[in-house]
Amino acid sequence: MKKDFTVPKEEIGGEILQKQEMRKQYLRLRDNLRLTDIRDKSKKIIEKLYAMPCYRQAKTVMMYIDFRNEVSTKAVLLKALHQGKKVVVPVTDTRARKLILSEIKDADRELRPGSYGILEPAKEFIREVSVDILDIIIVPGLVFDLRGYRIGYGGGYYDKLLQDINPNTKTIGLAFDFQIVDSLCIENFDRKVDVIITEERIISYEHAG
Ligand SMILES: Nc1ncnc2c1ncn2[C@@H]1O[C@H](COP(=O)(O)OP(=O)(O)OP(=O)(O)O)[C@@H](O)[C@H]1O
Ligand SMILES: [Mg+2]
Incomplete structure (x- = not known):
């Protein structure tokens, strides 16, 4: 079956694209995804996440809130809160160029568009927590490689x-399969x-160096 997201190597221009070029290319590819694909593939990805023992056992989970066609995490956030997990979301501190970690309790009430238009807790709902309490971090990315970079x-x-x-702390990247390169x-x-x-596979590096 033809994978609709696969881009022939020659179209992405040569063997090794520098970071900035990769970013542009993959942002453009991801911007072109259909909403139905994002929804269906996100669902498959999330089901795989739910099946992972480390996720099931996790008491505290940090997750990004999807933005610009990222793998959707909204359902994960709502379900995790419902299951009684402690849920932590990032707040972008553009001045210090770092992420502030904030516990979220009510997604409908507490979120509003923040830096770059990404949903984040409004000031009055920021409850800062330490990175040490996180069992899982769900990490976004434009492109991942087979080593996990x-x-x-x-x-x-x-x-x-x-x-x-x-x-x-276990770190889990969520991506559509077309976002994986060697x-x-x-x-x-x-x-x-x-x-x-991804919607097609789980790539694990736990025992890799
Ligand atoms: N641990 C660090 N401490 C200080 N500066 C850092 C650190 N890691 C990365 N940076 C700075 O961040 C800049 C951007 O890094 P990079 O190009 O890898 O971004 P990225 O991985 O795509 O972004 P992100 O992590 O936000 O998804 C780099 O110029 C680098 O100097
Ligand atoms: Mg980097």
């Missing part, structure tokens, strides 16, 4: 966050995730 929007926000986590050019501050879930 990623390219995001280019702020280094997740690189900084992932640098500070404790070794017991190997990305990375820099020394880039951090990788432990697992990537």
Whole structure:
């Protein structure tokens, strides 16, 4: 079966695209997704997440709130709250160029568009928590490679966050399968995730170096 998101190598222009080019290319590809595809594939991805023992057992889960055709996390957020998990979402501190971690209790009431138009808790609902309490971090990305490295929007926000986590925190990237490439050019501050879930596969690096 033909994969509708697959882009022939020659169309993405050569063997190794630099980060900035990759970002542009994959943003454009993702912007062109159909809403029905985003919904259907997100559902498959989320079902795989729900089946993972580490997710089921997690008491505290941090997750991004989807933006611009990212894998949808809205259902995960609502369900996690309903299940009694502690749910933490990022608030972008553009001045310090870091993510503030905030516990969310009521998604309908507390969120409003913040930096870059991404939904985040309004000021009065920010309940800052420490990175140490996170069992799981659900990480967004524009492109991931088979080692778990990623390219995001280019702020280094997740690189900084992932640098500070404790070794017991499991990091899970969510992506559509077309966003997986063999190997990305990375820099020394880039951090990788432990697992990537796509609508087609689970790629795990737990035992990789
Ligand atoms: N741990 C860090 N401490 C300080 N600066 C960092 C750190 N990690 C990354 N940066 C800075 O962030 C900038 C952007 O990094 P990069 O291009 O890897 O973004 P990205 O991984 O796409 O973004 P994000 O992590 O927000 O998804 C880099 O210029 C780098 O200097
Ligand atoms: Mg990076």
